[in-house]
Amino acid sequence: MISKILVTGPFGSGKTTLIEHVSDEQFSGRDVPTTGELAQYKGMTTVGLDFGIMHVDDDLDVHLFGTPGQARFNFMWKILSKGALGGVFLVDSTSERALAEAEKMIRVWADLPDFPVVVGATKQDLDTAIDLDALARRLNLGETPLFAIDARQSADNRMLVMSLLQEILLSGVPEEAAETGYLELLDLE
Amino acid sequence: MISQDENGIKHVSLLRKVILKKQSGTAWFGGDGWDKVITFERGLMPDGTGEHLTHILREPVFRLGWEKSSRHGWQSANAVPARHVFSQVLTDIDMPVKRMIAYRRKLECLPNVRTRYLTTFRSDADYQKHFQNLYLISLGAPGVHLEDYFAAATDISELRKRVNIVIGAYCLGDLVPAVSPSRSRDVAGAHLAASEMGKVNVVSRIMARLRGRLDG
Numbered sequence: 092m093i094s095k096i097l098v099t100g101p102f103g104s105g106k107t108t109l110i111e112h113v114s115d116e117q118f119s120g121r122d123v124p125t126t127g128e129l130a131q132y133k134g135m136t137t138v139g140l141d142f143g144i145m146h147v148d149d150d151l152d153v154h155l156f157g158t159p160g161q162a163r164f165n166f167m168w169k170i171l172s173k174g175a176l177g178g179v180f181l182v183d184s185t186s187e188r189a190l191a192e193a194e195k196m197i198r199v200w201a202d203l204p205d206f207p208v209v210v211g212a213t214k215q216d217l218d219t220a221i222d223l224d225a226l227a228r229r230l231n232l233g234e235t236p237l238f239a240i241d242a243r244q245s246a247d248n249r250m251l252v253m254s255l256l257q258e259i260l261l262s263g264v265p266e267e268a269a270e271t272g273y274l275e276l277l278d279l280e
Numbered sequence: 281m282i283s284q285d286e287n288g289i290k291h292v293s294l295l296r297k298v299i300l301k302k303q304s305g306t307a308w309f310g311g312d313g314w315d316k317v318i319t320f321e322r323g324l325m326p327d328g329t330g331e332h333l334t335h336i337l338r339e340p341v342f343r344l345g346w347e348k349s350s351r352h353g354w355q356s357a358n359a360v361p362a363r364h365v366f367s368q369v370l371t372d373i374d375m376p377v378k379r380m381i382a383y384r385r386k387l388e389c390l391p392n393v394r395t396r397y398l399t400t401f402r403s404d405a406d407y408q409k410h411f412q413n414l415y416l417i418s419l420g421a422p423g424v425h426l427e428d429y430f431a432a433a434t435d436i437s438e439l440r441k442r443v444n445i446v447i448g449a450y451c452l453g454d455l456v457p458a459v460s461p462s463r464s465r466d467v468a469g470a471h472l473a474a475s476e477m478g479k480v481n482v483v484s485r486i487m488a489r490l491r492g493r494l495d496g
Contacts, residue, residue, distance in 0.1 A: 215405070223403075236397045236398075238397075239408065250416045254397055254415070257419070
């Protein structure tokens with residue numbers, strides 16, 4: 092069984108790194124020289140797409156599609172989102188440029204019906220990082236899951252993907268259904 | 281009136297029940313020379329409840345009770361989500377070691393859990409880190425046993441945070457059983473039931489969902 096999810100976020104947010112570090116099989120999109128003023132941040136950038144396969148278990152593979160980060164490739168987002176169950180959205184917590192871009196980008200995904208998103212904030216360990224609460228307010232995340240992650244760590248990346256799978260499941264479940272459970276276990280006698 | 285000994289945590293169960301069932305009424309709690317009352321409206325708490333809640337969680341509670349009410353004891357405009365109150369209280373509370381141990385002992389009796397990753401601890405980076413850790417390990421099959429989560433604390437300060445996180449997560453419904461509660465009335469039973477249930481986890485549920493989509 093295969094499920095498709097998108098890995099998206101502003102230029103330089105760690106999408107390629109995440110797919111590299113979480114995938115059991117990987118195919119990288121073509122890197123080309125970054126153009127315009129963004130060239131000062133990163134010499135090469137992804138066109139086409141990054142693609143990786145994460146084996147969740149014997150019965151389930153997750154296909155990860157990374158979107159290009161530069162705004163000139165935005166037309167590809169909706170194409171890539173076809174058939175996707177949801178998205179992992181990455182943002183660099185230390186970059187004002189990335190945060191401003193993220194504010195615009197995340198609205199695109201928020202407008203898609205039945206498209207759960209989880210957000211990974213990278214570089215949270217740096218002193219210049221915006222804290223999670225402020226980041227959530229700035230991106231208007233509400234109850235959207237927001238994680239502090241290091242895109243170079245497989246465990247962090249895997250958690251993001253698994254949390255998205257969980258969100259996909261919960262998106263179809265009434266809130267009260269998730270709250271029934273073991274009320275009685277420590278319950279009043 | 282319900283009574284308990286100094287290590288009892290039925291007050292935590294009462295808070296959970298009122299919040300999750302979105303009840304209206306008055307909960308009262310009594311200890312050695314003190315009484316506190318908290319009114320609820322459809323599971324919401326009035327603004328300014330934090331001080332009472334801090335006291336109830338820090339001190340041994342010997343008596344507690346609940347009176348349901350359909351009328352509003354206070355203005356809805358003052359209602360705040362319990363999640364906000366708990367978030368503030370638990371990240372600020374200075375929990376006495378004896379109380380922390382009492383909570384730990386009882387909470388370890390819960391069966392394996394999964395965690396719902398909500399916003400409770402977002403405002404405190406250190407709490408968020410430990411909550412994220414609980415979430416991460418609970419994603420595996422068959423969830424996480426809280427005894428293991430507590431045991432992984434590296435020092436008393438971290439253990440205190442982990443216990444506080446579980447108290448909040450329990451009361452707010454962020455913890456859900458990884459196995460059927462009826463099959464796991466005690467710790468040994470929980471482990472057995474968890475292994476019997478096999479893949480009651482994200483993978484099996486996502487596959488069922490995908491199959492549903494394909495069949496549909």
